[in-house]
Amino acid sequence: MPWSVRAPFICSSLLLPLLIGRLTVADGAQTCLPEALPENQRSNITVEGISMPIGITSGDWDANIIINEIAGIVVSEVLGYNYRLGLEIHSLNRLLRLAGCANPDSCTTPSSYHIAMEIYTPAAALSEFTSVASQMGDAAPQNVGSIGYPGTEGIFVFEERRQAYRADTGLDLAYYFSYNASWFHPENYLATVSQVDLDHLLPCGQSVDIAWPAIGQQYLNATGDADGVENRQGKWYLKCWHDKWWPAPACRSNVSNCVAIVTGDGAWGMRTHVQLAAFHNMPVAFASAVNFDAYASVTRTLKSLAFWWSPDTTFSDLQLARVVFPQYDEAEHEQGIFKTVDNVEPLQNWIAAELLNVAQRAVRFVQGFRMSESDLNELLRTHVQSGRDAIRDARGSACAWILTHRDQWSSWVPSQTDCTVGQGLADAQGNFVAARLCHLPTRTGVGEIGEYVHLLPLPGGDSYGASFCSDCELGTMAAARGSTQCTLCRLGEFANSSAMSFCFSCSAGTEQEVDSGRHVIEVQGSCKLCPRGSHCPGSNELVLLAGYFSSAQVPRNCKGPSDLQRRCAVFWGLLLKRLPVRHPEMSTNVRNIFAQVGIRGPAPMAATMNLGSNVEEAYFLLPLS
Structure with missing residues (x-):
C-alpha cells in the first residue's frame, strides 16, 4: 500500500484482527543459496543485554515484501544473522517500529526491528515520527541512503482511455488541466459513479472518517468549500453522497456523472486528492473499496482512473500513466493546502540506531543496497509472470532474483576483512593478524630505508581497511612510523614530489603572512609570494579570488577589476549585460553589476543607438574616461 495510507493507531474492532494477523512473517523457510550459512551457525544480535534476531519491517504488499526478503536472505545466509520479517501497512508505522514504537x-527499548527497506520520504516528515525522533536524539532511526529507484503515488489513467481522449480532443488526460470542467468533459471518456456497484464500497464512516479523522476540517480550511463537509457533534467530516462517495464541487450537482476514483479500504490518498480535485475543478468523486481485492477488481473492470502507486504489481501488467499536477509547494503543504503534489524522490533505506553498534556489516549491506528502476520493474514483471502467489511466495521471487543476479547483490556485501570500529583482522583460530608493514618508496631520494606506514584494520585514516600501501601525494608526507594517513605540509613548507617522508622548508622569513594576508607558494623549487588576486591555502595550491582571472599560458599572472577597466577602455566599452530597455530597475541593476566587479562611479550609459519602438533590450557599456 502507498505511503499515504495511515491506519489509526487506536485500532477499531474491524481492523484489529487484520493488523494482528499481518504483524509477523516467521523466518524458517528453506535456504535459497546453495552455499548458504547453515542456520545453526547464524547468530542473534544483543541489544541492551537482550538477544534477538535482526528485525526487518516490511510493507504488506508484494513488491515491498520481495525487496525486504532479498535483504533478509542476504542478511541471514551470507552475513550470518538470524532475522525476522514483520509487516506493516504504512512507511510511518515502519519508521516507528525502528524507534521501538507501536x-x-x-514506545519501548530496545526495538525489535532494525531494518526498513524502501521508505517513502514524506513519511519521515510526518509529525507522528518527527516528534518521537526529536525525543530520541542520537538514538533515533537513521536514514542510510537511497535504494536507487523512486516511489510515486497518485491518480493514474489507463492508456486506452487516454488515447481515445487525445484522438478526439487533442488533450492529454495525463495532465491535470485536461480535467477542468469549465472547459472540457472528461466524464464522456471515463467511467462514472453510475457504473460502480455500491455493494463494493465501504461507508465513509468506516473508511475516510477513520483513516483521516481531521480531513474535513483540513479541507474546509484550505478550500472554503462548506458544501463539501458536514458537522457532526462539533467536528467536520467530508459530506458523502449515499454515504459512499465524496463528490468534488465540479460535479456535485450530478454525482452519478462524476468520474469514479475507487481507492482502498484505508481511503488511500484522499487527504490530498480531495483538495486537488477541488482546486483544479476536476469532475471526480472518491470512494473506498470494501477490501483490497474489491479495489483491484473494480479498478480493472472500469479501466478508467485509478489511485495507484509504484513500485507495485497490482496493475503492472497493464498500461497506465500518472496524472501530472503542479510541482510541490512546500509552504502550502506546511499549511495543509494541497494544490500541488509531492516531488518524486528516491525511496530510502533506514536502520535502527542501535544496529550500528551490534551489526556493522548488516548496516553496510543496507547502505550499499542499490537497484535501478529498470531492474526493479524486471523483478516485478518476472514475479507476476511466474504466477506465484502475490504475498505468500514473495520469498520465492526474491530467491529467484538472488540466484540469477549474484554479481549485483554481491557488490552490496561488505568484505569480511573490512573491519569496523573496535575490531581487527583475525585468522580462522581467532588470533589477531599482525599489522601490515609497507616500505615508503624512495624514488625522490628523500625517503629513507626503514620509513614505514602501518596499515592497521582500524578506522581513522586514508588507509582504513586497505590491503596495500599507496604513496603520499604532492604537498603531503608521512613522517613517522605507524602513520595511517598522509599529512599536509605546513605553511612555509612544500613537498614537490609524491612519497615524501618530510616537507622542504621555504627560505627564512617567508613563513608569515605579508601584504594583508598574502602567503607563500613554491615555484620551481623556491618560495614566492602569492600574486595579487590569489590565495595560497597550502600544499602548493593557488586559488584565484572572486573578480580575478588568469590565462592558461601565464597562470600566476592574475588580472582584476582595474585591469578589466583599462582593457575595456581600449575596446570602446565592455559588454556587461543585456537588460530590458523599459525595465523599471534598469539603472539600479546596472550599478549593481558594476559593483560586483569592483567598479564604482555613476551608472554607465547605453551605447548611442536609434532604439525603435519594438526594441526590447539594449547593451550597456562602460563609460570612457
Missing part, C-alpha cells in the same frame, strides 16, 4: 505514545 504508536507515537507507546
Whole structure:
C-alpha cells in the first residue's frame, strides 16, 4: 500500500484482527543459496543485554515484501544473522517500529526491528515520527541512503482511455488541466459513479472518517468549500453522497456523472486528492473499496482512473500513466493546502540506531543496497509472470532474483576483512593478524630505508581497511612510523614530489603572512609570494579570488577589476549585460553589476543607438574616461 495510507493507531474492532494477523512473517523457510550459512551457525544480535534476531519491517504488499526478503536472505545466509520479517501497512508505522514504537505514545527499548527497506520520504516528515525522533536524539532511526529507484503515488489513467481522449480532443488526460470542467468533459471518456456497484464500497464512516479523522476540517480550511463537509457533534467530516462517495464541487450537482476514483479500504490518498480535485475543478468523486481485492477488481473492470502507486504489481501488467499536477509547494503543504503534489524522490533505506553498534556489516549491506528502476520493474514483471502467489511466495521471487543476479547483490556485501570500529583482522583460530608493514618508496631520494606506514584494520585514516600501501601525494608526507594517513605540509613548507617522508622548508622569513594576508607558494623549487588576486591555502595550491582571472599560458599572472577597466577602455566599452530597455530597475541593476566587479562611479550609459519602438533590450557599456 502507498505511503499515504495511515491506519489509526487506536485500532477499531474491524481492523484489529487484520493488523494482528499481518504483524509477523516467521523466518524458517528453506535456504535459497546453495552455499548458504547453515542456520545453526547464524547468530542473534544483543541489544541492551537482550538477544534477538535482526528485525526487518516490511510493507504488506508484494513488491515491498520481495525487496525486504532479498535483504533478509542476504542478511541471514551470507552475513550470518538470524532475522525476522514483520509487516506493516504504512512507511510511518515502519519508521516507528525502528524507534521501538507501536504508536507515537507507546514506545519501548530496545526495538525489535532494525531494518526498513524502501521508505517513502514524506513519511519521515510526518509529525507522528518527527516528534518521537526529536525525543530520541542520537538514538533515533537513521536514514542510510537511497535504494536507487523512486516511489510515486497518485491518480493514474489507463492508456486506452487516454488515447481515445487525445484522438478526439487533442488533450492529454495525463495532465491535470485536461480535467477542468469549465472547459472540457472528461466524464464522456471515463467511467462514472453510475457504473460502480455500491455493494463494493465501504461507508465513509468506516473508511475516510477513520483513516483521516481531521480531513474535513483540513479541507474546509484550505478550500472554503462548506458544501463539501458536514458537522457532526462539533467536528467536520467530508459530506458523502449515499454515504459512499465524496463528490468534488465540479460535479456535485450530478454525482452519478462524476468520474469514479475507487481507492482502498484505508481511503488511500484522499487527504490530498480531495483538495486537488477541488482546486483544479476536476469532475471526480472518491470512494473506498470494501477490501483490497474489491479495489483491484473494480479498478480493472472500469479501466478508467485509478489511485495507484509504484513500485507495485497490482496493475503492472497493464498500461497506465500518472496524472501530472503542479510541482510541490512546500509552504502550502506546511499549511495543509494541497494544490500541488509531492516531488518524486528516491525511496530510502533506514536502520535502527542501535544496529550500528551490534551489526556493522548488516548496516553496510543496507547502505550499499542499490537497484535501478529498470531492474526493479524486471523483478516485478518476472514475479507476476511466474504466477506465484502475490504475498505468500514473495520469498520465492526474491530467491529467484538472488540466484540469477549474484554479481549485483554481491557488490552490496561488505568484505569480511573490512573491519569496523573496535575490531581487527583475525585468522580462522581467532588470533589477531599482525599489522601490515609497507616500505615508503624512495624514488625522490628523500625517503629513507626503514620509513614505514602501518596499515592497521582500524578506522581513522586514508588507509582504513586497505590491503596495500599507496604513496603520499604532492604537498603531503608521512613522517613517522605507524602513520595511517598522509599529512599536509605546513605553511612555509612544500613537498614537490609524491612519497615524501618530510616537507622542504621555504627560505627564512617567508613563513608569515605579508601584504594583508598574502602567503607563500613554491615555484620551481623556491618560495614566492602569492600574486595579487590569489590565495595560497597550502600544499602548493593557488586559488584565484572572486573578480580575478588568469590565462592558461601565464597562470600566476592574475588580472582584476582595474585591469578589466583599462582593457575595456581600449575596446570602446565592455559588454556587461543585456537588460530590458523599459525595465523599471534598469539603472539600479546596472550599478549593481558594476559593483560586483569592483567598479564604482555613476551608472554607465547605453551605447548611442536609434532604439525603435519594438526594441526590447539594449547593451550597456562602460563609460570612457
